[in-house]
Amino acid sequence: MSDQTTADTGEPELVVSTHGEILLLEINRPGQRNAMTRDVAEAVDDALSRLDADGALRVAILTGRGGTFCAGMDLKRHAAGERAATAVRGFGGIVEAPPGKPVIAAVEGWALGGGFEIVLACDLVVAGASARFGLPEVKRGLLARGGGMFRLPRRVPQAIALELLLTGDPIGTERANALGLLNNVVPDGQAVESAFALARRIVGNAPLSVAASKAIALASADWPLTEAFERQRAFSDPVFGSADAKEGARAFAEKRPPVWQGR
Structure with a gap:
């Protein structure tokens, strides 16, 4: 700096x-x-x-x-x-x-x-x-x-x-x-x-989810609608398969705040 x-x-x-x-x-x-x-x-x-x-x-x-x-x-x-x-x-x-x-x-x-x-x-x-x-x-x-x-x-x-x-x-x-x-x-x-x-x-939200949401929202500006769902999978699939996704579901079921790991 x-x-x-x-x-x-x-x-x-x-x-x-x-x-x-x-x-x-x-x-x-x-x-x-x-x-x-x-x-x-x-x-x-x-x-x-x-x-x-x-x-x-x-x-x-x-x-x-x-x-x-x-x-x-x-x-x-x-x-x-x-x-x-x-x-x-x-x-x-x-x-x-x-x-x-x-x-x-x-x-x-x-x-x-x-x-x-x-x-x-x-x-x-x-x-x-x-x-x-x-x-x-x-x-x-x-x-x-x-x-x-x-x-x-x-x-x-x-x-x-x-x-x-x-x-x-x-x-x-x-x-x-x-x-x-x-x-x-x-x-x-x-x-x-x-x-x-x-x-x-x-x-307060899951870091991988936040990063992927921003990336998709910006990248999709010029995606044809017919290709959008396919293109977003590169961003969304890792999120849905992450440890944080499992933690989010467990925390909801256990009625407690989630502890995000960013992975």
């Missing part, structure tokens, strides 16, 4: 902490509205690789400190030739290769440009009431190449996606929620707390 520190706090530009089975990632460049840099992208990449490799970790929460989620790439660094991306996971250390385990975006304030694309790369989204989302790249002679151009039309009606992409104008939580982009809207300052509550609901 990068050891780059921020002048605002003297702490790492990405603060990573574990909370039981939950991994919390906090972008920590509040003076720059948490604009993404290569150092932060590499740190996010490292943290998400740790998430997938560590059997004790089940869910990640990604947020920004200081009342802003992420204002996109650091344009000054971009003008100097820096690319805020990693070789494998792409922009922000996530958009091209999100982890297999769930990631929850906890959004306060602005999620602009690449920041919104990071949100779209996450699986679930909790937002403070004043959060704003937008893809303003066309206003700057750029375009949303961090996944916004194809992830957004898959999440909202095409006409709405094109409105956001072609005007570059942002939307607030009320409209984002009405469009189905958000899982929960909470009072400002409570997005992380709400994300933890959501993460704990996931953590």
Whole structure:
């Protein structure tokens, strides 16, 4: 992980902490509205690789400190030739290769440009009431190449996606929620707390089942319906044959909480 520190706090530009089975990632460049840099992208990449490799970790929460989620790439660094991306996971250390385990975006304030694309790369989204989302790249002679151009039309009606992409104008939580982009809207300052509550609901479930459910839901977007049941067997058969599947049935019969082993 990068050891780059921020002048605002003297702490790492990405603060990573574990909370039981939950991994919390906090972008920590509040003076720059948490604009993404290569150092932060590499740190996010490292943290998400740790998430997938560590059997004790089940869910990640990604947020920004200081009342802003992420204002996109650091344009000054971009003008100097820096690319805020990693070789494998792409922009922000996530958009091209999100982890297999769930990631929850906890959004306060602005999620602009690449920041919104990071949100779209996450699986679930909790937002403070004043959060704003937008893809303003066309206003700057750029375009949303961090996944916004194809992830957004898959999440909202095409006409709405094109409105956001072609005007570059942002939307607030009320409209984002009405469009189905958000899982929960909470009072400002409570997005992380709400994300933890959501993460704990996931953590209580069997890890193999959670991972396979996410994998099928994402991979099946372009599966022909006539092939879907056959294709899902590669994901579902190992789950149904797992020790956890047997434990789930025993726990139900014995009226006790299951003890998951992840195998």
